[in-house]
Amino acid sequence: MDELTGIPEDQIRKIQSARQRVIESIGQNMDIYGVNLSIAYLYGHMFFRNHPVTLDDMGQTMGMSKTSISTGMRTLIDLKMVNKVWEKGARKDLYEVEGDWYRTLSDFFSIKWKKAAELNSAALKRSLTEMRKLLEQQKEQPEAEGSAELCQLLENDIAKMEEALGYYNWFHRLVEAFESGEIFKLVPKDKPEA
Amino acid sequence: MDELTGIPEDQIRKIQSARQRVIESIGQNMDIYGVNLSIAYLYGHMFFRNHPVTLDDMGQTMGMSKTSISTGMRTLIDLKMVNKVWEKGARKDLYEVEGDWYRTLSDFFSIKWKKAAELNSAALKRSLTEMRKLLEQQKEQPEAEGSAELCQLLENDIAKMEEALGYYNWFHRLVEAFESGEIFKLVPKDKPEA
DNA sequence: AAGAGTATACAGTTTTTTCTGTACGAATTG
DNA sequence: CAATTCGTACAGAAAAAACTGTATACTCTT
Numbered sequence: 001m002d003e004l005t006g007i008p009e010d011q012i013r014k015i016q017s018a019r020q021r022v023i024e025s026i027g028q029n030m031d032i033y034g035v036n037l038s039i040a041y042l043y044g045h046m047f048f049r050n051h052p053v054t055l056d057d058m059g060q061t062m063g064m065s066k067t068s069i070s071t072g073m074r075t076l077i078d079l080k081m082v083n084k085v086w087e088k089g090a091r092k093d094l095y096e097v098e099g100d101w102y103r104t105l106s107d108f109f110s111i112k113w114k115k116a117a118e119l120n121s122a123a124l125k126r127s128l129t130e131m132r133k134l135l136e137q138q139k140e141q142p143e144a145e146g147s148a149e150l151c152q153l154l155e156n157d158i159a160k161m162e163e164a165l166g167y168y169n170w171f172h173r174l175v176e177a178f179e180s181g182e183i184f185k186l187v188p189k190d191k192p193e194a
Numbered sequence: 195m196d197e198l199t200g201i202p203e204d205q206i207r208k209i210q211s212a213r214q215r216v217i218e219s220i221g222q223n224m225d226i227y228g229v230n231l232s233i234a235y236l237y238g239h240m241f242f243r244n245h246p247v248t249l250d251d252m253g254q255t256m257g258m259s260k261t262s263i264s265t266g267m268r269t270l271i272d273l274k275m276v277n278k279v280w281e282k283g284a285r286k287d288l289y290e291v292e293g294d295w296y297r298t299l300s301d302f303f304s305i306k307w308k309k310a311a312e313l314n315s316a317a318l319k320r321s322l323t324e325m326r327k328l329l330e331q332q333k334e335q336p337e338a339e340g341s342a343e344l345c346q347l348l349e350n351d352i353a354k355m356e357e358a359l360g361y362y363n364w365f366h367r368l369v370e371a372f373e374s375g376e377i378f379k380l381v382p383k384d385k386p387e388a
Numbered sequence: 389a390a391g392a393g394t395a396t397a398c399a400g401t402t403t404t405t406t407c408t409g410t411a412c413g414a415a416t417t418g
Numbered sequence: 419c420a421a422t423t424c425g426t427a428c429a430g431a432a433a434a435a436a437c438t439g440t441a442t443a444c445t446c447t448t
Contacts, residue, residue, distance in 0.1 A: 003347065006340040014328060015347065018321040022355070025317035029310035031228065036406075050350050055425075065408050070426060091416070091423065101361040116223035123219035127212035134208060146200040153197065153209065156244050161216070166383070167295040174381045186380040187368045189360070230436075249395075259438050264396060285393065285446070 003050060019048050033079065033108060038064065039072040043081060043097065052085040052094035080107040102189065106178040114175045121168045128161045197244060213242050227273065227302060232258065233266040237275060237291065246279040246288035274301040296383065300372040308369045315362045322355045 004012050023044030030040035045061055046053055059069045073095055076082035081104055085094040098104050135154040138147055177183045198206050217238030224234035239255055240247055249267065253260045267289055270276035275298055279288040292298050329348040332341055371377045 003343075007344050007347070008338075008340060011328070011332075011340075011344055014324070015351070018324045018328075019351070021317050021321050022314075025314050029313055032306050032310050034225065034228070038406080047354065048351060050347075067409080067426075068407055071407090074426090093425075099357075101358065102364070105365075112226050116226050119223050120216075120219050123215050127215050130208070130212045134205070134212075138205075144202075146202060146205075150201045150205055153201070153244075157209070157213070157242060160241065163293075164295065169385055170296070170381060170383055171299070173385070174377070177381050182380065183368070186376065187364060187371050189364055191363055191367070232436080261396075261439075262437055265436090268396090283447095287395075 023048070033081075034112065035075060035079070038062075038068065039075055042069065042072045043076060046082065046095070046097045049096070052087065052096040054092040054094060056092070079111060080104065102184075109175050109178050114172070117168045117171050117175075121165060121172075124161050124165050124168070128158060128165070131158050131161070217242070227275075228306070229269060229273070232256070232262065233269055236263065236266050237270060240276065240289070240291045243290070246281065246290040248286040248288060250286065273305060274298065296378075303369050303372050308366070311362045311365050311369075315359060315366075318355050318359050318362070322352065322359070325352050325355070 004015075023041060026044040026047070027037055027040040030043065031037075035043075041062060042058060045058065055066050055069045055073065058064075058073075059066045062069070073082060077084065077095075080098060082095050082097055085096050087094055098107075131154050135151060135158065138144070138151050138154065141147065144150075177186075198209075217235060220238040220241065221231055221234040224237065225231075229237075236252060236256060239252065249260050249263045252258075252267075253263045256263070267276060271278065271289075274292060276289050276291055279290050281288055292301075325348050329345060329352065332338070332345050332348065335341065
């Protein structure tokens with residue numbers, strides 16, 4: 001807040017209230033990124049800072065313990081929403097928000113969603129293999145008890161899993177379109193004239 | 195589980211273990227949609243069912259109270275991941291998973307992300323208007339104390355908020371590309387041959 | 389319109405998550 | 419190399435969320 005020195009009191013209050021509205025909105029809506037309110041507020045406050053901040057700095061600003069700020073900041077760094085900044089001769093670590101929100105979104109998909117899709121794909125592939133083998137075996141002994149029902153069941157499951165795998169394959173390519181920036185060919189950053 | 199009657203015990207166990215792997219994977223990765231483990235498991239179990247399920251049915255399957263299943267199911271319905279099914283002369287409500295996962299993803303963005311973007315946009319616009327007015331006023335009295343610093347500050351904030359609004363504008367168009375299916379022009383469902 | 393069976397609102401309990409203070413290891417200065 | 423100062427691991431306290439059982443409102447059949 002040292003950037004506010006020398007500015008009349010009432011002006012400061014107006015600016016802070018305008019900022020506060022945005023910070024609060026960010027806070028209430030950042031749950032889609034899987035972060036809690038405190039971390040979202042931390043991000044919101046950092047958004048308006050024009051210089052990198054320290055843990056102590058933000059702890060003071062938000063009235064929270066340094067430990068909480070530390071873990072919160074780490075969460076934001078893991079999500080690449082915040083970057084660590086190096087400054088010559090600075091004792092404390094410095095942090096600032098990643099200003100390119102398009103990249104933030106892309107990174108988020110890469111970090112969280114892609115990983116989820118890959119894990120699910122792996123599980124699906126293993127179970128699919130198992131079930132296909134079961135189906136093979138069953139087809140070789142069609143006289144066994146309940147064989148028809150079993151085959152029907154297996155075929156249903158297999159079909160579902162194949163469809164799911166198709167989806168995850170598509171999703172993987174979607175994330176790649178974000179990573180490569182190809183997505184901007186379809187949806188350009190600069191709004192085309194209506 | 196009535197669909198498993200008449201099938202040998204050991205076959206059932208193999209199928210259930212294959213299913214369980216997938217259910218568990220879904221459960222552990224569905225947090226990106228903002229649902230908890232129980233709800234994710236509920237979804238996972240429903241995924242493998244070939245017929246609509248009832249609340250009691252799933253309560254039994256998952257060993258949970260009907261109340262929990264009810265609220266969990268409602269969450270999934272709100273996210274359009276599960277549909278209510280109407281069946282003639284059925285006393286109980288019936289539910290089944292939305293089988294089109296492309297649509298599920300699209301709906302999720304429409305329901306959660308778009309709303310978040312719109313709320314943030316609204317907050318940004320209001321604060322932006324306020325700050326622009328403050329800047330106007332300030333530029334008319336450049337001799338006031340701390341005026342230069344104040345203008346600098348306001349211009350910084352305004353620039354940031356304008357950039358953020360640009361991003362939300364883009365995001366809005368992105369979600370529309372999902373809603374309209376245009377996204378499949380860029381990333382086709384059927385994998386092009388490599 | 390009555391009656392049986394259903395889903396859910398609500399309050400209390402249990403479980404999980406978040407937050408804090410202390411303690412410790414790493415890095416930096418003098 | 420000693421003395422600071424920093425960031426974080428860890429354990430316990432506080433807060434939030436999830437789950438359950440009961441009670442109520444609603445729907446559908448008859």
